[in-house]
Amino acid sequence: MTAVSSIHPTAIVDPAAQLHPTVAVGPYAVIGPQVRIGAHTSIGAHCVIDGITTIGESNQIHSHAALGGGPQDKKYAGEPTRLEIGNRNTIREFCTFNTGTIQDQGVTRIGDDNWIMAYVHIAHDCQVGNNTILANNATLAGHVQVADWAIIGGLTGVHQFSKVGAHVMAGFASHISQDVPPFTMVDGHPLAVRGLNLEGLRRRGFSAERLAVIKQVYRVLYRSGLTLQAAMDALQNLHGSCEPEAQADVQLMLDFLAQSTRGIVR
Known part of the structure; x- marks a missing residue:
């Protein structure tokens, strides 16, 4: 582990973890041996970051996030799958992001400049682009794809293997079980297209x-x-x-x- 000046004394950071010297780690955080974290990223209190997890630069990860845990998939047998998070993301409290499975590409990816609010779950093998917003309690099942600039409202669930296109806006508590074409606004249960996301x-x-x-x-x-x-x-x-x-x-x-x-x- 690279020497880091701003690790709280109560944090547990495995000696094999690779943290840039500018990384800040809050109280009682736990960071596993196969974790790599880039410059100027901050890890909040009580976060758990485990698995083969790579986190880029200038991310703000708030307290109690659990990142890099194994997939919630009964077929998972401990294969070395990964979680990759890009740069400048805001990840709020109690988010859970899982690693991938060998049934897919073996990696869950989150891009750059995303705003991910509290209690969001991103399951195994999801692919989230750049500049997205996932509001509180949005839940992505396995293998979901969310393209750039999409907005997913709070308490919205996205069915496994579904795709959410670029510039989509999905309203509060929507049930997304089909693919949502780019530029559209959708909401409801059953889901319906309400128009274009013109604004x-x-x-x-x-x-x-x-x-x-x-x-x-x-x-x-x-x-x-x-x-x-x-x-x-x-x-x-x-x-x-x-x-x-x-x-x-x-x-x-x-x-x-x-x-x-x-x-x-x-």
Whole structure:
């Protein structure tokens, strides 16, 4: 373990753990031997960080988080699977993130600049992108994918293997059991699409021209009465007629629809 000046004397840090000298560790935290933590990350009181866990730089991990525990999967037999957390994430109190399983890629990943509120659970093999918000008690079952800039409301559960697209906003206490296409707002149980996340897109600098194309995409997918395959064909035609920046938005939707495995919310 690299010498660290700001480890609280009551913390238990395994000598084999690799901590950057600028890492701060709070009272009664426990850090296991296969943990690596990057510069300027702070670990709150009573946190437990275990397993083969890599945490990047400038993360703020609040008290009582449990990161890197084995997957809650009865098939798990102690295989050396991993948890990887990027940079500049805020992880609030009592969050639980598990390592992956060999039935998938063997790694659970959280990207950069995410705001993860208290009591959030991220299960084995989840892939969470960048700039997401997971509100209090949001729960991701195994193998879930959450793309960049998605917002998942408090007390929302996401069924295993479901995909949540980029720029999605899922409302409070939603039940997500199908794939949620990019740019949409959804909520409820059963889940329903309520419209486009236009305010979120505006805040992220989407131009009026891009928004106009995204509205066309939404009309094709949700208002045209077309089958999913016919809607995808229509989106291909729209893709060919757009400006390059808007083409990327249409392509994002097309790629998501092509990769959907649970069927989309529609």
